[in-house]
Amino acid sequence: MNSNIRARNKNSYDAIVVGTGISGGWAAKELTEKGLNTLVLERGRDVKHVDDYPTMLKDPWELPNNDRLSAEELKDYEKQNRTGYTVRESTKHWWVKDTDQPYEEVKPFNWIRGYHVGGRSIMWGRQSYRLSPMDFEANAKDGIGVDWPIRYSDLEDWYSYVERFAGISGRAEGLTQLPDSVFQPPMDLNCLEEHFKESIKERFDRMLTIGRVANLTEPKDGRGLCMHRNLCIRGCPYGGYFSSNASTLPAAAATGNMTLRPHSIVNSVLYDEETGKASGVEVIDSETGEMIEYYSKIIFLNASTVNTTLIMLNSRSNRFPNGLGNDSEELGHNMMDHHLSVGASGQFDGFKDKYYWGRRPNGFYIPRYRNLSDNNRDYIRGFGYQGGGSRESWVSAVRELAVGRQLKEFVQTPGTWTLGMGGFGETLPDHSNRMYLDFYKTDKWGQPTVVFDCELKENELLMRRDMMNDAAEMLEASGFKNISTYDSQPPPGHGIHEMGTARMGRDPKTSVLNGWNQIHSVKNVFVTDGSCMTSSACQNPSLTYMALTARAANFATEELKKGNL
Amino acid sequence: MKRREAIKRTAAIMGGVIFAPSILGVLKGCTATGDSWNPVLFNREQASLTKVLSETILPETDTAGAIEVGVPGFIEKMVNEVYSEEQRIGFLDGLDLFNSDCLNATGNDFADLSTDEKLEYAIEKNSVAVSNETPGAPNFFLLFKELTMVGYFTSEVGATQVLRYEPVPGFYDGCMPFEEVGRTWAT
Numbered sequence: 001m002n003s004n005i006r007a008r009n010k011n012s013y014d015a016i017v018v019g020t021g022i023s024g025g026w027a028a029k030e031l032t033e034k035g036l037n038t039l040v041l042e043r044g045r046d047v048k049h050v051d052d053y054p055t056m057l058k059d060p061w062e063l064p065n066n067d068r069l070s071a072e073e074l075k076d077y078e079k080q081n082r083t084g085y086t087v088r089e090s091t092k093h094w095w096v097k098d099t100d101q102p103y104e105e106v107k108p109f110n111w112i113r114g115y116h117v118g119g120r121s122i123m124w125g126r127q128s129y130r131l132s133p134m135d136f137e138a139n140a141k142d143g144i145g146v147d148w149p150i151r152y153s154d155l156e157d158w159y160s161y162v163e164r165f166a167g168i169s170g171r172a173e174g175l176t177q178l179p180d181s182v183f184q185p186p187m188d189l190n191c192l193e194e195h196f197k198e199s200i201k202e203r204f205d206r207m208l209t210i211g212r213v214a215n216l217t218e219p220k221d222g223r224g225l226c227m228h229r230n231l232c233i234r235g236c237p238y239g240g241y242f243s244s245n246a247s248t249l250p251a252a253a254a255t256g257n258m259t260l261r262p263h264s265i266v267n268s269v270l271y272d273e274e275t276g277k278a279s280g281v282e283v284i285d286s287e288t289g290e291m292i293e294y295y296s297k298i299i300f301l302n303a304s305t306v307n308t309t310l311i312m313l314n315s316r317s318n319r320f321p322n323g324l325g326n327d328s329e330e331l332g333h334n335m336m337d338h339h340l341s342v343g344a345s346g347q348f349d350g351f352k353d354k355y356y357w358g359r360r361p362n363g364f365y366i367p368r369y370r371n372l373s374d375n376n377r378d379y380i381r382g383f384g385y386q387g388g389g390s391r392e393s394w395v396s397a398v399r400e401l402a403v404g405r406q407l408k409e410f411v412q413t414p415g416t417w418t419l420g421m422g423g424f425g426e427t428l429p430d431h432s433n434r435m436y437l438d439f440y441k442t443d444k445w446g447q448p449t450v451v452f453d454c455e456l457k458e459n460e461l462l463m464r465r466d467m468m469n470d471a472a473e474m475l476e477a478s479g480f481k482n483i484s485t486y487d488s489q490p491p492p493g494h495g496i497h498e499m500g501t502a503r504m505g506r507d508p509k510t511s512v513l514n515g516w517n518q519i520h521s522v523k524n525v526f527v528t529d530g531s532c533m534t535s536s537a538c539q540n541p542s543l544t545y546m547a548l549t550a551r552a553a554n555f556a557t558e559e560l561k562k563g564n565l
Numbered sequence: 566m567k568r569r570e571a572i573k574r575t576a577a578i579m580g581g582v583i584f585a586p587s588i589l590g591v592l593k594g595c596t597a598t599g600d601s602w603n604p605v606l607f608n609r610e611q612a613s614l615t616k617v618l619s620e621t622i623l624p625e626t627d628t629a630g631a632i633e634v635g636v637p638g639f640i641e642k643m644v645n646e647v648y649s650e651e652q653r654i655g656f657l658d659g660l661d662l663f664n665s666d667c668l669n670a671t672g673n674d675f676a677d678l679s680t681d682e683k684l685e686y687a688i689e690k691n692s693v694a695v696s697n698e699t700p701g702a703p704n705f706f707l708l709f710k711e712l713t714m715v716g717y718f719t720s721e722v723g724a725t726q727v728l729r730y731e732p733v734p735g736f737y738d739g740c741m742p743f744e745e746v747g748r749t750w751a752t
Contacts, residue, residue, distance in 0.1 A: 059721070060730075060751070061724065066716075066719060068643075071646065071649055188738060188739035189739055190740055193739070227733050228734045228737045229732070351740075352743075353743050354741065354742065355742070357734060357736065357737065358736055358737035359734060359752070391749075393749060394714060394718050394728060394751075397714065398710055398714060399698070399707065403622055403684065403688045403710075404624055404684045405624060407622065408623060408624075408628070408727055411718070411727070411749055412748045412749055413748075413749060
């Protein structure tokens, strides 16, 4: 008994944060800065900022085989490589091996992820956009899913708060459907993008703006400027973009209140039937296989949408036989992603004496323009475009007539200007789009297997026609030639924006979390990663996770002080 | 809507040319393996052809040629390690067929042609390939040319002496006179 009490005391904290990605890093920072003794759990290995970015300074000729993996080695990454761009010699250490971490698909689903401190905040696309008042009201207005329990005004100041710390570069445009952030100076558009911007403003009254991106254009808190190498995915030696490793985790560590424990797979949340609260978490040490319990007053689940949902579904008790907080039976349902890989590109005759300097880790953004004031398409909601212009490189000379000395000379002049763009479309929450667990098929740590059963529905498919044709129409009207459209119809998950499987809502009967991201029925557990999303909007979601996490963490510490948790 | 359909149809035709099947899907980095190449996959004829054909495509000028920067070894390593079994067999067959075609057409192995004849033959092969390429059917000559170019232009010589490479650009200027950059960016 005494040794149990000692073990319990030794393993007790004020707060536990599960996960170290974008939202987990924010939870760690906020809770530790508020003085809470916080245990931060990460299922993968530790990654120290700069020290553990092994390929960050490699020149092209220092990487074997054109940075490609051998066919043999790629067999370990069959699903992770479905994007076509994720797994490279220079980045392979950031992705799980599918052979180690299998999942099942009733219908195809791309679950692309990495297990290490920092999670996907190291490899993310860094595009950072606020949701708008319209987005928080959309479900109620359209009668889709459930209503968000919060409005834009609840999150507005928290967006500003996280933007000031993270550092988002971009241009203020004053759009209702895409509120401005607290911006660092914007990056440049190039000559062709400026032309395209003016053209679609004039002909379609549509806005094109430089991407709003979490890359620094002014130094911030010991982090250096973006050097425009466009090698972000390898980890940045300058701290030029926001990642947990460069930003939130160092801030949390500086408080002296953080205990970071890598190699810690959270198997379940411990639920105390007597208090009606969670008492801690059960951890599997991934190196030793040892099961360890850690205890705390509050718990933040930030393991990423799918893994947070896995933990909750796997936390079964008398009170919650179907998973922690799952009174609504919505846990695991309403899976959303942004549907993409559809758009157009074209060539432009002109600007032949113009070129650019630097590798901008960013492109342009065309904010949503469909269905803004009323629904006048054959689908609801809308999409934004991301794209970029550039001059064709030496690559295009493969299919030119030049050979020999002539080829060497030919490639020294850059080719035609081209511009391409792809839509990012809102996905509606649909109860039938779900993930669940196969408890009979377990991995090497005894964890159940995740099964996906998701597909694009009619609204998304109808939207994709506009996403392709609008792009071609804008290019054509702007003087482009050889316009080419594409719709590669990737499966859900391809956007790597999984969302919605533990949604926020007003009613415990139809949602898992309340307006403060607390589990309705277990108030000391907060879920602030993508699983909390009630609708997807069409904007890249990470900035919203940051704001929701900071808001919930500050609420949690206040409630803790008041003795309400 | 009619205009849109027309654009779509154009795209279906153009798509095959612009996005012809190839390994170019993503282009970044490489290692050319230097001049000390000991073939492990290619036989003597295949290795010899790989050397002379890559050097014909990107010869020594005031900058080094394909052989000196290690392109032949790069090509073999890509084919041996990155290509699938099917692609590998197709490529080896392509090398053999290129040699036998050359013998039939000129009476000589490609390696035995004079420098000018090699260039002339390669230009002809390239021209036929560029105009006849069909989607879904990778053309051997263009595959070989592409591998040669990838190996060469991601080597230090190719990237920094023929093209321009800045490891740390420092900033982005989206619209400047081409003369101020001078050469195509390697990456």
